[in-house]
Amino acid sequence: MKRLAALALAAALASQSASAQDFGQRRRRLIEKMARVEDARLHYAGIAARLWLREGVPAAERRLRELLEGGISGDMFWMFPMTAIAYLDRGQLSDSTRALIRKSWKTYYPFRGDTENHWLLYYTSMYLMTQMWPEMDGGGWFNGKSSKENMEEARRWIDSWVKLTTTKGQGEYDCTHYIGVYLLPLSYLASWAEDPRMKKQASMMIEWITADFAAEDLHGIYVGAHARTDDRQVVEKWRGVSADFAWLLFGQGKETPPFGGYSLYYALADGPEPPAILRRIATDRARPYTHLEKKRTRNRWRFHDELHGQVYKTTYMTKDYAVSSDQGGVLQPVQQHSWDVTWRVDDPEGVHNTLFSLHPYSGVVELEAYFTFSPDFGTEAVWRSKKTYDSPDKLLGGSPYERIAQSEDALIALYDIPPGTRFPHINGFFSKDLSELAEDASGWILCRGGRTWIAYRPLAPYVWKPIDGGGRRLFSPYLKNGTVVQAASLDEYPDLEAFRKAVRALPLKFRLEPTPHVEFRTLRGKSMDFTYGRTPRINGRPLDYAGWPAFGGPFLHSKAGEPRLEMTHGGVRRVLDFSTLTVREDKVVRTK
Amino acid sequence: MRVLVWFAAAALCAHAEHRLHAVGATTRGWVVGVALLPSGLFVKDAGGAWANAGYRHPLLTGLSWLPGHPETLFLAAGDGVIRVDAEGRWRVLTGETVTELQDISAGAGGMLAFAHTAGFRVSEDEGRTWREISAGLQRRYGKAVRLDRTRKGRIVVGTEDGFYVSTNLGETWRLAGAAGFQAMRVEQSPHEAALWLAVTQKGGIFRSTDGGLTFEATPRDPSAGRNLYDIAFDPADARRIAVCGWGVGVLISEDGGVTWQARNQGLPRPDVWSVAFDPDKPGRLYAGVHEEALYVSEDAGRTWRVEGLPGSIILKMAFVPAGGAR
Numbered sequence: 001m002k003r004l005a006a007l008a009l010a011a012a013l014a015s016q017s018a019s020a021q022d023f024g025q026r027r028r029r030l031i032e033k034m035a036r037v038e039d040a041r042l043h044y045a046g047i048a049a050r051l052w053l054r055e056g057v058p059a060a061e062r063r064l065r066e067l068l069e070g071g072i073s074g075d076m077f078w079m080f081p082m083t084a085i086a087y088l089d090r091g092q093l094s095d096s097t098r099a100l101i102r103k104s105w106k107t108y109y110p111f112r113g114d115t116e117n118h119w120l121l122y123y124t125s126m127y128l129m130t131q132m133w134p135e136m137d138g139g140g141w142f143n144g145k146s147s148k149e150n151m152e153e154a155r156r157w158i159d160s161w162v163k164l165t166t167t168k169g170q171g172e173y174d175c176t177h178y179i180g181v182y183l184l185p186l187s188y189l190a191s192w193a194e195d196p197r198m199k200k201q202a203s204m205m206i207e208w209i210t211a212d213f214a215a216e217d218l219h220g221i222y223v224g225a226h227a228r229t230d231d232r233q234v235v236e237k238w239r240g241v242s243a244d245f246a247w248l249l250f251g252q253g254k255e256t257p258p259f260g261g262y263s264l265y266y267a268l269a270d271g272p273e274p275p276a277i278l279r280r281i282a283t284d285r286a287r288p289y290t291h292l293e294k295k296r297t298r299n300r301w302r303f304h305d306e307l308h309g310q311v312y313k314t315t316y317m318t319k320d321y322a323v324s325s326d327q328g329g330v331l332q333p334v335q336q337h338s339w340d341v342t343w344r345v346d347d348p349e350g351v352h353n354t355l356f357s358l359h360p361y362s363g364v365v366e367l368e369a370y371f372t373f374s375p376d377f378g379t380e381a382v383w384r385s386k387k388t389y390d391s392p393d394k395l396l397g398g399s400p401y402e403r404i405a406q407s408e409d410a411l412i413a414l415y416d417i418p419p420g421t422r423f424p425h426i427n428g429f430f431s432k433d434l435s436e437l438a439e440d441a442s443g444w445i446l447c448r449g450g451r452t453w454i455a456y457r458p459l460a461p462y463v464w465k466p467i468d469g470g471g472r473r474l475f476s477p478y479l480k481n482g483t484v485v486q487a488a489s490l491d492e493y494p495d496l497e498a499f500r501k502a503v504r505a506l507p508l509k510f511r512l513e514p515t516p517h518v519e520f521r522t523l524r525g526k527s528m529d530f531t532y533g534r535t536p537r538i539n540g541r542p543l544d545y546a547g548w549p550a551f552g553g554p555f556l557h558s559k560a561g562e563p564r565l566e567m568t569h570g571g572v573r574r575v576l577d578f579s580t581l582t583v584r585e586d587k588v589v590r591t592k
Numbered sequence: 593m594r595v596l597v598w599f600a601a602a603a604l605c606a607h608a609e610h611r612l613h614a615v616g617a618t619t620r621g622w623v624v625g626v627a628l629l630p631s632g633l634f635v636k637d638a639g640g641a642w643a644n645a646g647y648r649h650p651l652l653t654g655l656s657w658l659p660g661h662p663e664t665l666f667l668a669a670g671d672g673v674i675r676v677d678a679e680g681r682w683r684v685l686t687g688e689t690v691t692e693l694q695d696i697s698a699g700a701g702g703m704l705a706f707a708h709t710a711g712f713r714v715s716e717d718e719g720r721t722w723r724e725i726s727a728g729l730q731r732r733y734g735k736a737v738r739l740d741r742t743r744k745g746r747i748v749v750g751t752e753d754g755f756y757v758s759t760n761l762g763e764t765w766r767l768a769g770a771a772g773f774q775a776m777r778v779e780q781s782p783h784e785a786a787l788w789l790a791v792t793q794k795g796g797i798f799r800s801t802d803g804g805l806t807f808e809a810t811p812r813d814p815s816a817g818r819n820l821y822d823i824a825f826d827p828a829d830a831r832r833i834a835v836c837g838w839g840v841g842v843l844i845s846e847d848g849g850v851t852w853q854a855r856n857q858g859l860p861r862p863d864v865w866s867v868a869f870d871p872d873k874p875g876r877l878y879a880g881v882h883e884e885a886l887y888v889s890e891d892a893g894r895t896w897r898v899e900g901l902p903g904s905i906i907l908k909m910a911f912v913p914a915g916g917a918r
Contacts, residue, residue: 073627109647109682112671114692123688142647144675144683157688301709302733302752302774368774372692372709375774375793375819376838376863377882377905385624 023273026248030258030267039063044081045261051088052268061097068100072108076118079110079125080184084268086132087192102140105129109142114371116171116298117181120161124185127154128192155198158189162201166208166563166578168308169295169550172332174212176222176229176240180262182209183245187271197581203272204576204583210249210274211567213242214282215291215556216315216324220246220253221353223342224315224324227295228335231388234396235429235471238348249274250282254349275585280569281555285319290408291553294560297331303369312548314406320344320489321452323411327545328403330361333370334386336398339411341487343452345433352431352471355447355454357483359415360423361399362390392423393465393473405536405543409488410522414532415481416515426481428458428474429467436496442504445474446496453493455503457484459510459518480512486523609872610911612636615652615667616865620883620903633667633676634901642900646682649674654706654908656698658718659741662913666719668696668706673719685719695750695777699739705747707734712749714761725762736778740804742785748804750775755790757804769807770798779823780804783830789849791820791835799849812851815840822908824867828874832892836864842879844893855893860884868909880906 021029035049039059042050044067050060064085072078086101093101112122130136130147138144145153165171172178186209189202216223222242233240238253244263246252258264274282295311311331315324325339340356367378379390388394401417417424430437430447434454437447445456458474459482465473486503493499502523510518516532529537536543550558550565557566563578574585614636618629632649634642651670658664663678672686673696695707702718711726712734726732729751736750745761754770755778773795781787788800790807796816798807820837833845835852841862843852856862863882870876877889878899886906888899 071627074625109649111650112691114670119688138683139681142682143671144681153687160688299709302731305730307710372694374821374838 021251023249023251026251027267027270029255030248030264034261034264043067044078044085045264048081048084048088048268049264051085051090051092054092057092061093064093065097065100068104072104075110076113076121076125078108079129080121080188080265083125083128083188084265086129087188088268102133106140106142116161117178119157120185121181123154123157124188126150127158127198128188130154131192131194158198159201162205162578163563164296165205166565167550167561169293169311169560170209170212171227171296171298171308173227173293173295173311174216174222174224174313175226176233176237176242177260178228178241179209179213179222179245180241180260180266183271184262184265184269187266187269190272191269200581201578204578204581206272207274207278207576207583208565210245210278211281211556211565212293212551213245214250214274214278215551215553216317216322217246217250217252217282218285218317218322218342219344219346219348220250221342221344221348222246223317223322223340225311225313225326225339226335226337227298227311227332229337229396230335231394231396234337235352235354235431235469236348236350237342237354238351243348246282250279252283254347275574277567277569277572277574277585281567284569285317287554288316288318288408289554291315291317291556292549292551294548294550298333298370300369301372303365310545310548312543312545315553316406316408318409318489320450320491321409321487323406323409323485323487325404325406325411325413328398328413330366330369330398330400332398333366334382334389335396337396338398338402339404339406339413341409341411341449341452341454341485343450343454345450352429352433353449355429355431355434355449355456355485356395357413357426357428357474358395358397359399359402359417359481360392360394360425360427361397361401362394362422363400366400392425393427393467395427395429395473403530403532405528405530405538407522407526407528407538408524409486410520410524410526410528411483411485412518412520412528412530412536413483413485414516414518414530415479416532417479417481419479421479424479425475425477426458426460426462426483428456428462428476428483430464430472430474432467432470434471438496438500440500440504444500444503446500446503448490448496451490453488453490453496453499455486455488455499457508459483459512459516478512480516482510482512482516482518484508484510484518484520488523609914610870611638611914612868612870612878612909613655613665613912614866614880614886614901614906614909615655616880616901616904616906616908617650617652618901618903619905629903630901633665634906636900640900646676646680651692652907653694654696655910656696656704657912658698658702658704659700665912666696666698666704668693673704673706675719685715686713686722694735695737697737697739697747699741700744703739705737705739707737707749709733712737712747712762714747725758728758728762728765729756735775736790738778738780738788738804740785741780743803746804748778748780748788748790750778750790754792755798755804755807768800768805770795770809776820777823778804779825781825781830781833782827783825787848789823789825789833789835791815791823791837793819796820797835797843797849797852810849810852814852814854815843821864822866824869824877826869826874826877826892827871828869832869834867834869834877834893836867836879838863838882840864842867842877842893855889856896857894858889858896859887866906866909868911871911878909880904880909 037046042063047060130151136147293313296308321343434447460478462476507521614634617631630644654668665676667674690708711732713722740746757768774793778790790798796813826832841856866880886899886901
């Protein structure tokens with residue numbers, strides 16, 4: 001315990017300059033923080049941390065026995081900490097405790113779940129635990145399958161997921177929270193899988209997902225459209241696992257609690273430090289850039305001919321802010337976030353550094369498309385764990401009645417809501433942290449977030465409503481509706497009047513009947529022509545959805561359908577090729 | 593192991609011809625993140641007590657057994673087909689390519705079929721191997737499936753676009769009825785092989801008198817616009833059938849499915865997931881009422897009282913013959 005007390009003191013003395021530490025120091029700091037939890041309150045994460053440190057193990061072992069004998073729950077969220085404990089044991093636990101762990105994989109039946117991250121956690125755990133106990137027959141496992149059968153099944157699914165993700169995109173793409181439950185199991189496989197092919201594949205997938213984040217990372221904040229986020233993170237973007245990983249992997253932002261402990265398990269598994277090129281991609285915001293991504297929807301069981309729909313994502317990144325969007329529609333159930341403007345803040349804790357609007361859609365058709373819920377109990381079943389799902393005030397979720405077009409830092413969101421739709425209005429989120437908000441006579445709402453000017457043009461009348469936790473909600477109860485948004489930096493416009501003048505001068509024509517339509521010339525001189533339900537036109541040309549890249553921008557390059565990602569920065573090129581499971585890094589010869 | 597205690601107890605109560613089994617979950621008062629309340633496979637012993645047999649499982653949707661072999665159960669589960677043998681051992685028979693099974697059916701000769709989120713599969717070797725039979729279906733969400741107990745190769749399935757029938761075990765399909773409606777359940781009469789009943793989401797009750805080849809809407813259907821979840825034929829009365837659903841509670845037909853009347857007196861709410869007639873007690877009918885309890889009626893639904901399984905959602909019940917090793 002003296003050692004743990006010393007650890008606690010050391011951690012307390014460590015200042016907020018932790019981000020300046022190197023990756024190894026940050027990893028150790030995470031682990032030491034978790035290990036110093038008092039003995040009686042230890043849970044699996046703390047136990048695993050002590051095993052990693054080889055400190056305070058007797059108390060951790062007693063607590064582990066209490067937890068296992070006291071009743072197990074959590075399904076795959078129990079499997080992954082137990083897998084870490086089993087691999088971090090390294091001879092420190094007694095035979096009887098090891099036998100108790102072994103027995104738990106027979107007496108407890110963890111459910112496989114219904115979501116991509118559930119399955120990756122489940123099958124990664126099964127792969128590694130059957131690797132640890134390779135000779136068990138079906139009597140040794142809860143599901144009655146032998147170690148060999150379980151391992152083969154796990155390998156097949158993991159391989160199929162890698163292939164699907166690297167050719168059609170991730171289903172749970174760009175999640176502020178769930179990024180952790182992809183990096184975590186992949187770090188396990190990269191460290192603990194004995195098969196070199198599985199190890200290599202996992203380490204490459206870690207780079208793939210980290211690169212995906214890095215290109216849309218604004219000082220540690222995952223910007224833009226997300227397959228999934230939550231009610232808190234959608235407004236306080238720092239408060240998510242992605243911010244955890246930004247701090248751990250890149251030393252960005254502010255050290256977090258950590259949320260969910262996923263970064264801790266990545267650290268415990270000795271998850272790799274990203275290659276230098278990824279750190280540079282995550283932090284180099286010297287020049288603004290547009291970055292495109294193609295993803296896929298969650299499995300659509302009903303109402304669609306194809307299992308996966310396409311997601312077309314656009315992100316415009318600057319040193320001060322980012323504007324990011326998908327094309328609109330329901331691409332994921334319940335927790336989708338379709339577009340926003342996010343501005344940089346130095347200390348993001350408690351700051352709502354984002355602005356967006358949405359149609360607060362709630363409908364059993366959405367749930368039945370993606371889940372097997374019964375129509376009568378589905379909404380309530382969701383509502384019980386996702387409290388705002390069926391709220392007219394909500395700020396989270398996609399809508400089948402929203403369509404989005406983006407050109408650099410200008411964005412148009414159009415809404416065509418059928419009569420009779422539940423919650424027939426638009427919610428616009430205006431943060432408590434905006435300043436200099438002005439409702440101009442021209443119809444534009446002008447405001448400043450950090451070093452970012454934002455112009456927001458509601459296309460239908462609205463009123464303001466207060467938001468619990470601060471800020472205001474723009475409430476516009478019109479079925480034919482829309483929003484035009486333009487962002488700019490304080491570097492471009494020194495004060496509100498200069499920005500107001502520039503925005504007022506932008507040509508804007510729109511109509512809402514019979515179908516919402518906008519023609520807008522952006523601050524960057526681009527003409528946007530967008531009709532709800534039609535392909536947006538930029539400078540007279542329709543957006544090329546057919547040619548949309550899996551990754552396309554100055555840093556990441558990947559053709560849709562090809563399991564290959566090229567990263568470039570500063571004269572260095574790094575290529576992940578999943579067809580050959582090779583990584584190649586070389587200098588790029590610049591030609592004039 | 594709870595299951596061993598259950599099997600031992602079951603052996604002592606062999607006077608019953610059948611034992612009531614139920615699959616579902618206790619959901620009232622449960623929140624995400626905490627340990628499951630009693631859930632999975634429930635079995636009622638001779639003394640009237642319910643036991644959660646085997647592992648707790650959050651998503652079991654159906655159960656069946658091969659004709660003449662009730663000692664082995666096959667469960668439709670969120671993670672595949674689970675075989676429960678006479679010793680109570682569980683074995684998942686499927687792999688990573690199917691999820692969230694919705695229904696299961698067993699037939700003669702070791703034949704099994706299940707409905708899953710992306711189609712239907714059959715096995716002709718008691719679940720050792722499976723093959724997908726959905727290729728000819730445009731929309732493949734599998735909600736209901738029944739193998740014909742008298743005609744080899746005939747199978748009726750329920751999709752998001754009505755019921756389809758195949759007479760060659762899925763090689764070809766044709767629409768049998770309820771086009772445009774989400775299918776919910778299909779059952780074949782134990783008395784008359786040509787009589788089938790099917791229920792839907794908001795489309796009502798459909799009836800077939802030609803062995804499942806065609807289904808017609810029932811003309812005086814009181815369930816229009818409601819979602820129906822289950823069907824039970826009374827083993828003791830060839831003309832009595834029960835269906836149940838949300839908002840309609842329990843509907844009973846005394847004329848083979850031609851006319852229907854609601855029988856909900858004594859039920860706490862008209863939201864019922866499942867129904868089953870007791871083959872050993874004529875007139876006894878069970879109903880799983882949403883998050884209330886399992887209810888029982890001794891007069892074919894005219895009056896009801898609480899039976900057990902408080903706070904549960906029971907998705908399917910079956911009276912399993914008491915023979916075999918159990």
